[in-house]
Amino acid sequence: MPSAPDTPLIDAALAARGHAYAPYSHFAVGAALRCEDGTLFSGCNVENAAYPEGVCAEAGAISAMIRAGKRRITALVVAGEGPPACTPCGGCRQKIREFAAPATPVTIVDPVGAVLLTTTLAALLPDSFGPDHLA
Numbered sequence: 317m318p319s320a321p322d323t324p325l326i327d328a329a330l331a332a333r334g335h336a337y338a339p340y341s342h343f344a345v346g347a348a349l350r351c352e353d354g355t356l357f358s359g360c361n362v363e364n365a366a367y368p369e370g371v372c373a374e375a376g377a378i379s380a381m382i383r384a385g386k387r388r389i390t391a392l393v394v395a396g397e398g399p400p401a402c403t404p405c406g407g408c409r410q411k412i413r414e415f416a417a418p419a420t421p422v423t424i425v426d427p428v429g430a431v432l433l434t435t436t437l438a439a440l441l442p443d444s445f446g447p448d449h450l451a
């Protein structure tokens with residue numbers, strides 16, 4: 317049986333998406349993550365006139381988490397356009413991997429919060445390289 321939508325995390329991702337700075341792509345993205353202690357952090361994409369300097373929503377959420385002294389992601393929601401589902405880019409998958417276990421649920425929603433995809437970090441980034449490799 318599919319689990320119920322994670323409404324608080326979806327709402328946080330949608331709220332973050334509302335602050336996206338995406339004047340070049342016009343593709344607003346919000347991301348929200350939950351930590352082990354239940355706290356939520358969010359981010360939005362921040363583009364730049366020098367295009368490669370833009371930052372993804374997921375990276376912003378991770379920065380907010382680290383700034384707050386947290387280290388473990390237990391769930392992640394990305395709110396983008398779609399369908400198709402706005403799955404995290406390759407670089408963000410690796411950034412998420414640093415702080416999340418392979419089984420961590422990743423949910424992608426559309427601009428009104430409808431779930432487009434429910435997956436895991438392991439499915440998005442199989443056989444990943446992580447901190448354990450350097451232990």
Ligand code: THU
Nearest residue numbers: 341343345361372373403404405
């Ligand atoms: N983007 C994100 O912020 N997260 C994703 O998961 C995919 C793409 C942003 C980057 C850029 O600002 C815009 O979406 C179009 O690629």
